[in-house]
Every structure is written in C-alpha cells, then in structure tokens.
Amino acid sequence: MKKLFSSLAAVVLILGIFAPSVLADSHDQNAMVRVLHASPDAPAVDVYLNDEAVVEGAEFKAATDYLEVPAGEHTVEIYAAGTKGEQDPVISTTVNVEAGMAYTAAAIDNLENIQLKAIQDSTEATEGMAKVRVGHFIPGAPAVDVGPIGGDALFSGAEFPMVTDYLEVDPGSYDLEVRTTDGTQLIDLSGTNLEAGKVYSAFAVGTADNPEVLLLQDSAAMPTMMPATGFGGTADSTTNAWMYAALLGVLAMGAGFMLTRKRSEA
C-alpha cells in the first residue's frame, strides 16, 4: 500500500510489444481497445481502425468504452473530425493487439507533437480490493506524486508520458491530490471513490495551468459465467407434462366409468 512506484518501474508498453496473451473467456479471439483523447490543444477527432470509423467527433478528454477488435495488427488513423479524405491524418500508425488483452490507445502531447500511446490495461480485478494506477499525460508539466492530501505518496515521480504500475488499495473514499514532487498541489481529488473489485486508471490530462484527472475503469469483479435464471417450468416441456397427465387422467376416468357401470349392471 505504501510501496512507492518510481516512474522507471512503470509498465508502459510500446506499440507492438505486448505481454503474452492469457486466454480468459470465450471471447478470447478478440482484444479490447479503448481510445482516449488526451491532447489538450488538438481538435475533436475521428478515429479509424483499418479504414473504418470507430469513433467520431471525440473531443479532448473523451474516452470510449472498450471496443472488441480481432487480435492482430491494425492500422489506426486519427483525423481532425470530418477531414478524412481532405487532410492527412494527425496520427497514422499500426498497433498489434493480442487476444484476451485490453489496451488504452491514447492520443497524447500537444498537437504539434501528437502521438498515439498504447498501454496494456489490467483485466484482473482483486476481490475486496481496488486497483489503481496513474498516467501522466500533461505535456510540459513536471513529474508528479499522487497520494492523500498532505500524506505519503502512493505514486511518486511519475513523468510525462509515463503510466505507473497498478497498486492495490483498500476500497473507500480517498482525499487524493496530484502534486509536484516538491509538494505543490496541482489537482485536488477529494472524495475519490475507489470501489472494491474495480480496477482504475487515473489519467492526468490537460495543461500545466489547467490540469485535470480522468478516472477510467479498466476492469471490474466479474463472474465466470452467466447466472442460471430458470428451471424450465414455462418451457414447452411443461405443455408435454400437461398433455401426458391429461391423457392419463382421461384414461383413468374412462376406466372408472367402465368399472362403475359394470358394478351397477351387476
């Protein structure tokens, strides 16, 4: 909990270099990718994956939910909104995604130096604990610590454009702050609610003068299978039971009539 994570220890995976895949469920042929617009002075953008629009008109600070894409290499092109076909993309690159893995593809830095940063996201929640990591996507801002206001840093020395390792913390409400390594508060995050079984990425975005934090969910506690929510009592089989029972009932009735008639004749 109190363990410090230096920016050097941060897991920042460069495009195309990803950890071996661990197949989790039956959707494992696919990877999950979400897109984050973290370039403070870039216009709204359209994101194309293999020439198909997957996001349109995403503005600074917008994040998509995870989209499922087939594993493998994909061409990612980001255009200023509505300019595909008229202008060159602001970013054109390829990403390689592995089945069963989740990634954040973040457009970072100022427009002048805009680049796509791909990060691998955790898909594993820890029961009863919250997991959180911090990304520094504020171009021109100094290295930062993140921790309770006035308290020991949970994450320290995160530099642009690094993303720290995940840290397990007790669930609950935290009065956190993002501060420079010499203690000057940059962002007040009082009342940050971290739920048990959730995995979060807190991405600091914006400019040095106007910094903000986006808290995204990377994963959550999930069951391994869907609930069993029916016993079949209204399926057609019930009708069959009715029919058989009715048939037997009619037979018994007939038998009963014959018996009583015989008896009365006797």
Added chain:
Amino acid sequence: MVRKVSPLALGLLVFFISFQMLNEEPAEEPRVLSTSETTRTQGVEVKESLVSDQLEKATIEQNYTPAVKASSEQSGITPDRIQIPSINVDASIKALGYTPEGGMAVPKNLIDVGWFEPGTMPGNQGNAVIAGHVDGNSGPAVFYDLKDLQPGDEIYVYGDNMKLTFEISRMESYPYEDAPIREIFGPTNSHSLNLITCTGAYDKEASTYSERLAVFSVLKDQQKL
C-alpha cells in the same frame, strides 16, 4: 351420484398426480423433462458477432461515452427494491455474490431478484447487474416478462432512501456459454444497470436454458426520498 362423481374424481386425481410426477425435477432444481423449443426470444434480436457489428458499421456512436472525472458524482446505492412499471415487476433485491463455480449467484426463490454485489452499485459508474428467474419448476417467475420490455422503458431501483431511474437502451440474447461477460459486468464509463434472465430453449442436458437475455439500461435520474 357417487357413481358418476368417483370416476371423475379418480380421473382428476390421476391427472394431478401424474402431472406432478411428470413435471417434477429429480434431485437438483433446474431440471425438466424436455428440450423442446420455446418462442421466448421473439422480439429480441440475437447479436451474432460483436466484432463485425462494431467494425462494419460506419460509425458506432453508441460506444462513445464522454469520460468522467475523478470527482464526478457517484450516486451508488445498496439496492433493496426494483420496480419495472411496464411489466408490473415489483420485487425485493438480495445482495448476492458468486456460486462455488465462480458464476453469478441467484436468489433461491422465484420472487426476489439478485444484485451482483461484488460488482458495481446501481448508480455508480460501471455495470451494475441484477438477475432474476424467468420461471420455476412449473410456472413463471419474477422476470418472466422481461422479454416484453422495450428500449425507452424505465426501471426504478430503490435503496439508501434514494430512487434511481434507469432507461433501457437495448436488449440482447446470448448463448449461455458465450455471453460477453465483460460487456455485461465489466468496466464502462457510463452508469449502467443490466438485467439478466433466461431465454431460449431449455437444455435438459445442461439443466439450464440455452440463452440469456440481457437488458441494458443507463442512469437517467436520481431522487432523494
């Protein structure tokens, strides 16, 4: 008189006894005699492939949700009651966790619904999940009419002296073994509530229905009571 009544009574008796016997499930609860098809999936579009659906369309604006800030308002509640006026559901909510196999536990009775407590609280950012039975051994259960819901219908969830209103955005049926668990239970930027019940044909071998109906809804309003 007795002569005429007794065969009738005998017939009825045989009918009821045989119906009970035929309709009874051996040992474990979720079993029944036949695997015949039902028409329960009518009106619910089966999603064939999530991927092609997302990639082939020109745009997928429904997947684009503005990000939220750390300080964004969390209105999560510990739910104790759910009401769905359009299908006359008014049920008590039990907080439940995992089955021994790691699946989602469900209420033991047919009138309550179960909230997946290790997941998201209704109202918070994320996918809160509530499941209920479609039927019991011999008749409908609390979520029998879930299939009749329509996008736009409202769901009310009560708890902690709050009333949350969710609006249904879409409904999907998935094969039991191949449902997108992460899409239903996993992370999202929106404040969602997803309802689950059984649908499709009853699979005798697996002692469960072959499909699951998922009703996706998004927080629309919250009210202090």
